[in-house]
Amino acid sequence: MEKIRAKKSLGQNFLIDNNICGKIVDHLSLEATDNVLEIGSGRGALTDILVNYPLNSLEIIEKDDYLRKDLLEKYSQILSAENDALSVDWDKRADKKYKIVANLPYNIASKLIWDIVSSKMNWERCVFMVQYEVARRLAAKEGSKTYGALSAWVQNFAEVKYLFKVPPHLFFPAPKVDSAVVLFYPKASLALDEKESLRKLLHICFSMRRKQLQKILRQYWTNDIEVWFKNEGLRFEDRPEILSPEQFKKLAFLLKNKILT
Secondary structure, three states: OOOOOOOHHHOOOEEOOHHHHHHHHHOOOOOOOOEEEEEOOOOOOOHHHHOOOOOOEEEEEOOOHHHHHHHHHHOOOEEEEEOOHHHOOHHHOOOOOEEEEEEOOOOOHHHHHHHHHOOOOOEEEEEEEEEHHHHHHHHOOOOOOOOOHHHHHHHHHEEEEEEEEEOHHHEEOOOOOOEEEEEEEEOOOOOHHHHHHHHHHHHHHHOOOOOOHHHHOHHHOOHHHHHHHHHOOOOOOOOHHHOOHHHHHHHHHHHHHHHOO
């Protein structure tokens, strides 16, 4: 394992600091009844800690065939393993409740988090390490420069808590940017048509984020929308980043029949 070279094609940057690994696992608040899913197990920095807990089950997802097989041979505690997180149907993992932990490759982190938190998967907390700038967007509040579609989407499905930054020298090979760890707790889910309406609304608004909301929503504008803006204390000339995640959800519901046609 020590001589393994990181594969750029898989976005591999292996965490090599035991103290950080311990802090990440600590935020899972593990109990003996827990089912844990680790995404991107790599060389097993987190796995080596997880196997020392008396868990109900431990599953891993690791795309690197050699690393995945090595961990399966090393630890009999691993219940099952998959090879590609991007091809997982998260909706089908509703049979038991999971705690999820991951050191996510930078190039897939946003999509994975977007998909996981909004899925039907039964999860009770996630602890993800991502690129620092992505962590800032995930936890961003409305009105800030880092607030965008990712922020509004994820925060409609999860409570997001920024935990701490991780510098490049704690990885091998060292990335060119900082990383950060973020904690998620689930909120109530949305119906399928409500999710699709919210997704489309966020795409429309943030693809034109410099324009005023009344101009962006011109083709959907009605008296009901005008009244809603006034009741929410919003101005027609406001820009998308002013709306809170909850307001985007409410607006998506109002526009559902128009935006999905």
